[in-house]
Amino acid sequence: TQSTRPQRLLHAVQKNATRGDPRSVVKAIDNFCRQKEWAMNVGDEKGCILDSVVSEVNPVTVLELGTYCGYSTVRIASLLPPRAKIITLEFNPDYAKIARQVIAWAGLEDKIQVVEGPSGEWIPKMKEQFGVKTFDLVFLDHWKDRYLPDTKLLEDCGLLRKGTILLADNVICPGTPDYLEYVRNSPRYKSQYFKSHLEYTKAEDGLEKSVFLG
Numbered sequence: 635t636q637s638t639r640p641q642r643l644l645h646a647v648q649k650n651a652t653r654g655d656p657r658s659v660v661k662a663i664d665n666f667c668r669q670k671e672w673a674m675n676v677g678d679e680k681g682c683i684l685d686s687v688v689s690e691v692n693p694v695t696v697l698e699l700g701t702y703c704g705y706s707t708v709r710i711a712s713l714l715p716p717r718a719k720i721i722t723l724e725f726n727p728d729y730a731k732i733a734r735q736v737i738a739w740a741g742l743e744d745k746i747q748v749v750e751g752p753s754g755e756w757i758p759k760m761k762e763q764f765g766v767k768t769f770d771l772v773f774l775d776h777w778k779d780r781y782l783p784d785t786k787l788l789e790d791c792g793l794l795r796k797g798t799i800l801l802a803d804n805v806i807c808p809g810t811p812d813y814l815e816y817v818r819n820s821p822r823y824k825s826q827y828f829k830s831h832l833e834y835t836k837a838e839d840g841l842e843k844s845v846f847l848g
């Protein structure tokens with residue numbers, strides 16, 4: 635039976651990366667996507683912007699929406715302080731299965747909780763299920779038409795605090811126009827665009843960093 639792209643990506647990690655070395659996992663995925671098959675990881679160019687935001691925020695509690703194969707999950711978790719945690723939501727069970735194995739290869743299971751299912755259903759349960767008070771950083775990288783409704787849901791569930799950083803991938807390509815309009819015009823956010831390129835291509839894309847003002 636034919637393997638899937640996430641399965642081939644996992645095999646590239648298991649073949650080329652060192653167990654317990656998150657940066658070698660990130661490098662192995664980037665090399666696979668540059669040399670073999672494009673895949674929708676945030677990639678190294680936008681990944682460096684992600685790294686700088688994570689290092690600046692130094693978050694204790696992170697929410698990632700959209701795990702895919704765990705590339706950005708591993709990238710973020712490798713920069714977190716010891717007791718910090720990241721909860722990552724993934725709707726697609728096949729992606730979640732691969733992501734758990736990529737995360738295990740990186741040796742980051744203790745910092746990462748992969749949760750399967752629809753973000754719209756899980757966000758209201760964050761406090762009761764995972765003992766989350768508020769998030770310090772939210773990385774949005776899931777279905778582009780869910781960025782805005784899920785942001786409003788995070789607000790309504792009291793999961794954002796004054797100073798929480800929202801970092802959104804793909805605000806140009808594929809694009810999240812309604813989300814951009816909201817965070818750029820709402821008095822409750824201070825927003826900033828980081829121009830970059832769609833992972834592994836020359837097409838324009840970028841990250842939008844928005845601070846929740848409370």
Ligand SMILES: O=C(NCCO)c1cc(-c2ccc(F)cc2)cc(O)c1O
Pocket residue numbers: 674675676700702775776777778803804807808832833
């Ligand atoms: O859909 C995306 N993510 C959620 C999946 O569960 C996604 C898509 C693309 C992309 C795809 C096809 C194309 F032609 C251009 C961009 C890129 C990304 O970074 C993404 O995160």
Ligand SMILES: [Mg+2]
Pocket residue numbers: 674675676775803804
């Ligand atoms: Mg993306």
